[in-house]
Amino acid sequence: MDNNDSLILEKGVDRAQKNFIPKMDVKGEKLEDILPKNLLRDVLPIPDVPEMEIVRHYVKLSTMNYGVDSGIYPLGSCTMKYNPKINEIVVRLTEFSQIHPLQDESEGSLELLYNISIMLGEITGMDGFTLQPAAGAHGELVGLLIIKKYFETKGIIRDKIIVPDSAHGTNPASAKMAGFSIIELQSNEYGEVPLDHLEFAMQQGDVAGIMLTNPNTLGVFDRQIKDITRIIHKHGGLCYYDGANLNPMLGVCRPRDMGFDIVHLNLHKTFSTPHGGGGPGSGPIGVINELIPFLPKPCIISTDGGIVCEQNNDKSIGRIKAFWGNFGIILRAYTYILSLGAEGLKRVGQIAVLNANYLKCLLQKKYELPYNRMCQHEFVLSDKNLPNDITTEDVAKRILDYGYYAPTIYFPLIVNGAIMIEPTETESKYSLDKFVEAMLKIYDEALNNPEILKTAPHNTSIGRLDAVIAARKPILHD
Numbered sequence: 001m002d003n004n005d006s007l008i009l010e011k012g013v014d015r016a017q018k019n020f021i022p023k024m025d026v027k028g029e030k031l032e033d034i035l036p037k038n039l040l041r042d043v044l045p046i047p048d049v050p051e052m053e054i055v056r057h058y059v060k061l062s063t064m065n066y067g068v069d070s071g072i073y074p075l076g077s078c079t080m081k082y083n084p085k086i087n088e089i090v091v092r093l094t095e096f097s098q099i100h101p102l103q104d105e106s107e108g109s110l111e112l113l114y115n116i117s118i119m120l121g122e123i124t125g126m127d128g129f130t131l132q133p134a135a136g137a138h139g140e141l142v143g144l145l146i147i148k149k150y151f152e153t154k155g156i157i158r159d160k161i162i163v164p165d166s167a168h169g170t171n172p173a174s175a176k177m178a179g180f181s182i183i184e185l186q187s188n189e190y191g192e193v194p195l196d197h198l199e200f201a202m203q204q205g206d207v208a209g210i211m212l213t214n215p216n217t218l219g220v221f222d223r224q225i226k227d228i229t230r231i232i233h234k235h236g237g238l239c240y241y242d243g244a245n246l247n248p249m250l251g252v253c254r255p256r257d258m259g260f261d262i263v264h265l266n267l268h269k270t271f272s273t274p275h276g277g278g279g280p281g282s283g284p285i286g287v288i289n290e291l292i293p294f295l296p297k298p299c300i301i302s303t304d305g306g307i308v309c310e311q312n313n314d315k316s317i318g319r320i321k322a323f324w325g326n327f328g329i330i331l332r333a334y335t336y337i338l339s340l341g342a343e344g345l346k347r348v349g350q351i352a353v354l355n356a357n358y359l360k361c362l363l364q365k366k367y368e369l370p371y372n373r374m375c376q377h378e379f380v381l382s383d384k385n386l387p388n389d390i391t392t393e394d395v396a397k398r399i400l401d402y403g404y405y406a407p408t409i410y411f412p413l414i415v416n417g418a419i420m421i422e423p424t425e426t427e428s429k430y431s432l433d434k435f436v437e438a439m440l441k442i443y444d445e446a447l448n449n450p451e452i453l454k455t456a457p458h459n460t461s462i463g464r465l466d467a468v469i470a471a472r473k474p475i476l477h478d
């Protein structure tokens, strides 16, 4: 993309017609005239089967799958909440699904993108947003590149970032990709950042700031969060907030008010758009006023002449994604925010916390809970007290037999044999009770019939894989 992009809005159609879709320049009418003989295939072996068999085949395959439309999906740190169908209806409206970013009549879409930026600003307290990043980790990288550019512009060398050991795994990975080296801080007994260690690290003078996952991967809110941001700022650093799981904070508190300078959100978690399987996501970045010039270009801004796309900004870290980001995902999130309104969003936060604490209280009667605190959207059990050498993996496999998806396991690394559960606010009390019932039954089985756990799953289309053989002698193709 070049700097003439700013003309797109005025001359979109012209450009599309002249440059975007090239004229067909292949001579000849039949494939045989164009391709060499040795590249032509004789017969394509497509099976000749009746429609009914095809339908049955695909319906059968679909029943072998499990999704949030089938049942509870307690995958911690993933916020697998229900995705309301109205989001899908809106995103399929031809006015949205048939537009191209190079066409000229797209001001309505730009306005929509501008509006959601303002809404995310209200939700987080941030002054400016970019919607371009295509995932949470992509947003992290963008945020870190902004931090880097900020110090470069000031002529200051700061090449380290503090990342607590309770952070999401993408945090240190993104920091490394952005060219920082990482100072890992060990959490204290409450799962929080130790302030004395933080102060010591910042005193070295070469630390650009902190990346904090909050609530952290133990599902706990750091009660000293304002002290953390105060210490970082006192030493001239910047504070980055990983808000991928903003669920429990919605309408209750805001990263900006806690002192953060940059935040990323996962629209494909908190804001109810589908995810999993590596599909398209959206990880917008919000920043304070001082950092707005560093945002990726183009930016959408409101002027007296309407909503426009701004290209020219020397300080910007540059373009990081084609056009405006994953529009369909952003549109679903927009629909979700408008359907719920401010009151609805607040209730999401409250019920997410209530549901997680309800599950935690019932499950800790049997399962070990290493950080025994009020949790936010999720909590982490361990396999420490499981009888008969039953492991986290055994429990996770057995839960499949009860028709559920498994929790996140063996993460975070700071809990041995972690079982990380996030029910989300969209599960009813009935559904939570059923899940607890299955988990408690599994505990009884661990006591009285451990073999059934060790050989689970029994009811799924594929049984237990031999993890050792799979790692040592992987068969990478059929």
Ligand SMILES: *Cc1c(COP(=O)(O)O)cnc(C)c1O
Binding pocket: 077, 078, 135, 136, 137, 138, 168, 170, 213, 242, 244, 245, 266, 281, 283
């Ligand atoms: C999911 C998640 C991420 C990464 O988001 P992706 O979209 O998967 O890249 C980062 N931080 C936290 C806390 C998360 O839960």
